[in-house]
Amino acid sequence: MKKLVATTMLLLVLISSNSVNANPYDVPSSVRSGWNKNYGSNDHDMEKGLRLSYDVYNEKYINDGYRITSRDFGKGNLQYFNFTGYAVLFGHKRHTSTNNRTYIVARKVAGKNNIGSTKIFSADQFGNLSATEDLEYNNQGAGVWNECAASAINRNNLTCNMRYDNVGFSAYLPLKELFPDDYENAEWALFIVKKVDNWIVYTQLKTPFEFGNRAWGKGNLSMRSGGQANMVKTLDYPVTRRSFPRQLPSQVGQRYFAVDRLYQMVNQEETQTTIWLGMRTPEDNNATRWANSVYFGTAGTQARLKYTPTQAPPPPPTKPSKPDGMCKPPVTPPPRYNYEFDFEAREIDGKTVQANTTTRTTVKFYRKSFATKRNAVKEDIREDILYRQSLRSTQQAQFISERNTYNDLNAKYDAAVKSGDNAKAQQYADQMTPVLQRMANLECSINSLQVEIAHYQQEYNDLVQKETNLERVVTSYTLKFDGQTVAFKTIGLIEDEFSVAEIDWTLPRDGFVEGNINSNRYSYHGVTEETYENNMIDTPIYVASNESVLMCSPLGEASEMSGVVRTVNNSEEGERMYGERVVTSLSIPTNHMTRKAGYGFDYTISSVYQNDDPLSNGTGTKQVRSYFPTLSNYLPYPYRTGIGFGAFSVGGYEANLNRMNTTTFKLPTVYLEKFSGNVFDSNTSSHPQRNLSDVLINGGTKFYIPFDYPNGTLGFDTVATGAGINNMTTCVSGGVNVEGTPINDLNGDDEFYQRPLSPNEPFPNGVGWNMLSSVNEIDSMKTWYNNWSNNPVDMAGSYRDTFYLTHDKIVEIQQYAKNNPLRKGKSLFDNVVIPRKK
Amino acid sequence: MAKFLMAGGVMLLAMLFITFVFAYDEATIVATDNKVSLDNATRNALNESVNIGHLRVNEEVTIDPQIARESFVRNYADSVGFKGGERYINLYYLNEKPIIASDAYTTYEGHTNFTNVEDTITRSRNVYIIEAKNLTR
Numbered sequence: 001m002k003k004l005v006a007t008t009m010l011l012l013v014l015i016s017s018n019s020v021n022a023n024p025y026d027v028p029s030s031v032r033s034g035w036n037k038n039y040g041s042n043d044h045d046m047e048k049g050l051r052l053s054y055d056v057y058n059e060k061y062i063n064d065g066y067r068i069t070s071r072d073f074g075k076g077n078l079q080y081f082n083f084t085g086y087a088v089l090f091g092h093k094r095h096t097s098t099n100n101r102t103y104i105v106a107r108k109v110a111g112k113n114n115i116g117s118t119k120i121f122s123a124d125q126f127g128n129l130s131a132t133e134d135l136e137y138n139n140q141g142a143g144v145w146n147e148c149a150a151s152a153i154n155r156n157n158l159t160c161n162m163r164y165d166n167v168g169f170s171a172y173l174p175l176k177e178l179f180p181d182d183y184e185n186a187e188w189a190l191f192i193v194k195k196v197d198n199w200i201v202y203t204q205l206k207t208p209f210e211f212g213n214r215a216w217g218k219g220n221l222s223m224r225s226g227g228q229a230n231m232v233k234t235l236d237y238p239v240t241r242r243s244f245p246r247q248l249p250s251q252v253g254q255r256y257f258a259v260d261r262l263y264q265m266v267n268q269e270e271t272q273t274t275i276w277l278g279m280r281t282p283e284d285n286n287a288t289r290w291a292n293s294v295y296f297g298t299a300g301t302q303a304r305l306k307y308t309p310t311q312a313p314p315p316p317p318t319k320p321s322k323p324d325g326m327c328k329p330p331v332t333p334p335p336r337y338n339y340e341f342d343f344e345a346r347e348i349d350g351k352t353v354q355a356n357t358t359t360r361t362t363v364k365f366y367r368k369s370f371a372t373k374r375n376a377v378k379e380d381i382r383e384d385i386l387y388r389q390s391l392r393s394t395q396q397a398q399f400i401s402e403r404n405t406y407n408d409l410n411a412k413y414d415a416a417v418k419s420g421d422n423a424k425a426q427q428y429a430d431q432m433t434p435v436l437q438r439m440a441n442l443e444c445s446i447n448s449l450q451v452e453i454a455h456y457q458q459e460y461n462d463l464v465q466k467e468t469n470l471e472r473v474v475t476s477y478t479l480k481f482d483g484q485t486v487a488f489k490t491i492g493l494i495e496d497e498f499s500v501a502e503i504d505w506t507l508p509r510d511g512f513v514e515g516n517i518n519s520n521r522y523s524y525h526g527v528t529e530e531t532y533e534n535n536m537i538d539t540p541i542y543v544a545s546n547e548s549v550l551m552c553s554p555l556g557e558a559s560e561m562s563g564v565v566r567t568v569n570n571s572e573e574g575e576r577m578y579g580e581r582v583v584t585s586l587s588i589p590t591n592h593m594t595r596k597a598g599y600g601f602d603y604t605i606s607s608v609y610q611n612d613d614p615l616s617n618g619t620g621t622k623q624v625r626s627y628f629p630t631l632s633n634y635l636p637y638p639y640r641t642g643i644g645f646g647a648f649s650v651g652g653y654e655a656n657l658n659r660m661n662t663t664t665f666k667l668p669t670v671y672l673e674k675f676s677g678n679v680f681d682s683n684t685s686s687h688p689q690r691n692l693s694d695v696l697i698n699g700g701t702k703f704y705i706p707f708d709y710p711n712g713t714l715g716f717d718t719v720a721t722g723a724g725i726n727n728m729t730t731c732v733s734g735g736v737n738v739e740g741t742p743i744n745d746l747n748g749d750d751e752f753y754q755r756p757l758s759p760n761e762p763f764p765n766g767v768g769w770n771m772l773s774s775v776n777e778i779d780s781m782k783t784w785y786n787n788w789s790n791n792p793v794d795m796a797g798s799y800r801d802t803f804y805l806t807h808d809k810i811v812e813i814q815q816y817a818k819n820n821p822l823r824k825g826k827s828l829f830d831n832v833v834i835p836r837k838k
Numbered sequence: 839m840a841k842f843l844m845a846g847g848v849m850l851l852a853m854l855f856i857t858f859v860f861a862y863d864e865a866t867i868v869a870t871d872n873k874v875s876l877d878n879a880t881r882n883a884l885n886e887s888v889n890i891g892h893l894r895v896n897e898e899v900t901i902d903p904q905i906a907r908e909s910f911v912r913n914y915a916d917s918v919g920f921k922g923g924e925r926y927i928n929l930y931y932l933n934e935k936p937i938i939a940s941d942a943y944t945t946y947e948g949h950t951n952f953t954n955v956e957d958t959i960t961r962s963r964n965v966y967i968i969e970a971k972n973l974t975r
Contacts, residue, residue: 598894675902677890699895752899757965768969784930792926792943801929803911813915828908
């Protein structure tokens with residue numbers, strides 16, 4: 001136990017001593033105003049400076065990853081929610097002790113008021129952590145391999161490696177500032193912001209931990225970042241499947257994690273700066289394989305810190321008591337209820353389109369209903385009126401009764417006076433005094449009640465009048481992009497009505513689109529909205545990435561690319577992001593993987609497109625082209641060089657593949673001359689080399705290898721372009737092994753060979769498969785083969801063809817052959833007459 | 839006299855021997871020329887007539903009989919070296935299958951002895967095929 005306490009103390013001392021200038025309130029104005037201008041993530045390109053990689057540690061410094069602790073940062077001793085991690089803008093720039101800082105932003109997403117408001121806290125450098133070695137591509141031990149120049153900006157680590165020093169952070173979120181009201185259900189979504197010099201990028205914060213019902217204040221704190229927080233996937237390629245953290249790639253070979261596949265995280269290693277993830281890997285029989293977390297993204301959700309009060313707020317003060325019938329001056333309090341109305345921007349979406357083209361933004365506006373509350377107030381007023389009316393009737397009856405009593409006593413008094421009975425008259429006079437007083441009280445009270453009834457009736461009428469005037473309120477709304485107004489329109493809403501506005505406008509670049517109702521903040525019939533905090537809602541919006549994969553995937557591995565098609569921010573449900581992805585793969589039949597030069601091989605491109613957004617009209621790959629290093633005559637495919645697609649380029653003979661169905665592409669059908677073997681792209685080809693005497697046969701969708709192609713691999717690249725809203729490009733490489741030729745190969749690497757045959761012993765080594773149907777015919781040649789004629793002149797009839805050649809005829813044939821090469825469609829026999837006999 | 843008769847007899851025997859040797863050599867040359875030419879013609883006709891397009895598409899060998907027929911004649915004529923004689927070259931078996939059976943006869947008017955002149959016939963015959971190496975496809 002002592003050891004545990006000592007360890008904890010040491011840990012706390014380490015946390016405190018390692019913190020440098022830790023003050024969560026030290027946030028520069030550039031971050032306050034510009035923290036959400038550039039959205040990044042672990043999926044973004046390093047070359048654009050948007051690759052924000054971070055980890056929140058689960059065990060490295062704090063058990064379970066977080067703690068609630070008391071600290072004094074100049075605002076007294078307050079309680080803070082504290083966690084540690086590291087963050088870098090991977091590939092953007094060299095990180096030094098002076099140029100990089102990390103910030104945590106909290107955006108209020110639920111509560112009674114101030115929804116959408118943000119608070120920014122500095123999470124200062126911590127622990128002297130360096131991620132240089134962890135992020136180094138082809139790390140070969142101490143030092144930086146292939147280091148970038150100190151001034152280099154936005155480089156992929158495949159190009160060169162940067163230094164990332166002092167990138168650790170410790171975040172302190174002041175709980176009382178986030179949850180000042182002990183009785184308010186409130187929830188904050190968390191973002192992480194990274195600033196390197198003047199470049200600021202943000203993304204949603206996801207943590208490895210979550211918790212619920214931790215007692216704090218007058219309720220419970222909870223944190224969720226859950227979902228499938230233990231499921232991770234990579235969008236990078238290639239990420240090596242290591243047997244242990246930081247294993248040298250050369251010890252592993254070319255074994256990589258599949259792109260976009262979810263892996264279950266079963267272990268973590270936090271000894272260095274970045275976390276290494278151990279994942280159950282189906283490719284290796286579910287063994288644990290390791291990778292750096294910077295190449296993976298968790299499938300969890302954005303972290304949300306929530307406070308739930310467990311105690312009810314104190315009861316409201318009791319209403320003033322109703323009048324007791326005694327004479328009081330009329331009470332005419334101010335109206336108990338001010339007419340309430342409130343507009344709300346409930347939801348907005350940002351649809352990805354090509355830059356400088358029209359996007360349609362949908363904004364859902366809402367007018368809250370206060371009818372229930374108002375009806376209760378009206379009922380309350382009516383009750384007040386009815387009660388007073390009833391009381392007035394009662395008192396009026398009492399007044400009449402008292403007056404009758406008085407008149408009766410008065411008559412008795414007059415009679416006693418008339419009879420001279422003063423004692424009796426005094427007795428009646430004494431009785432009349434309180435009656436007169438009660439009459440006066442009742443009269444006063446009735447008058448007061450009448451004033452009050454008129455007052456409450458007026459209150460009631462005023463409320464009804466407001467209901468009439470404000471039944472439907474026409475107001476303005478604006479749509480802004482990065483603060484610039486792109487649309488200004490009007491809209492009319494009754495209570496509890498949703499109205500969906502669809503606005504077409506031109507999107508110039510990535511940014512934020514914002515919808516704002518009652519943008520002029522007008523009052524209507526003297527009534528002002530309850531709050532303007534909920535009049536605005538925004539969401540990030542992206543231009544199409546037009547992105548290509550970094551390199552073509554080798555045969556057997558798919559090429560994958562993904563992008564954002566739409567973001568949605570709903571004030572009640574939070575932010576959602578819809579994505580699309582395309583997965584392209586190449587398949588070659590197993591028996592076509594090795595081919596003779598001259599033969600063809602078949603292959604199929606599968607390009608599967610998925611879109612999470614039910615409203616998106618994105619479609620899959622539009623065009624597929626293959627690039628070959630060689631080509632059989634006479635296909636008209638042009639030879640192209642250096643065709644660039646982002647990070648890679650291809651070249652060769654370019655063939656457009658045909659779409660067979662939604663996802664499948666194949667080469668176009670080709671046609672071969674039966675005798676010459678020349679290849680054409682059409683069965684009606686008018687190519688100058690086309691010999692019309694040679695029939696064309698359908699060659700299918702195969703690629704025909706030239707006969708002179710040398711032994712070795714024939715590799716080719718296939719590029720699939722135009723997928724989805726983001727115009728994504730994928731690329732797969734294929735290859736077949738070329739070995740030998742079909743007939744009479746010089747090295748004997750052939751399938752057919754020519755040989756002399758004796759019908760007497762035709763197949764001493766067995767019958768070749770193509771001769772199986774000819775065995776009987778060859779056997780029937782024996783008679784001819786074994787007998788000779790002594791008179792060749794008369795044998796002509798027993799042959800298929802007989803040619804009688806004299807010396808002159810031989811010379812004539814030789815002369816013709818010299819000038820006329822053997823060609824289908826042009827016959828020797830049309831020009832040289834050769835008799836069958838002398 | 840006896841010596842003259844002896845010398846004449848020896849001379850006559852020598853002349854007969856020389857004539858025989860010459861006649862025998864000429865026949866051998868004609869026969870070899872015919873055999874080689876037929877062999878060349880058949881082999882080349884088989885190779886040159888392969889339907890390359892059919893081979894590329896169907897991966898089996900067929901031949902074009904018209905091309906094979908012309909190639910056979912061309913190659914025989916091209917291969918012939920001996921100018922004398924008359925020749926009958928025959929195609930016994932020829933269709934689309936990669937099999938050609940052929941023979942050739944050459945009639946040559948030669949001197950087989952000192953006094954008689956008669957036709958010498960040389961003959962050659964062969965069958966060539968293009969066969970798959972594998973027994974099953």
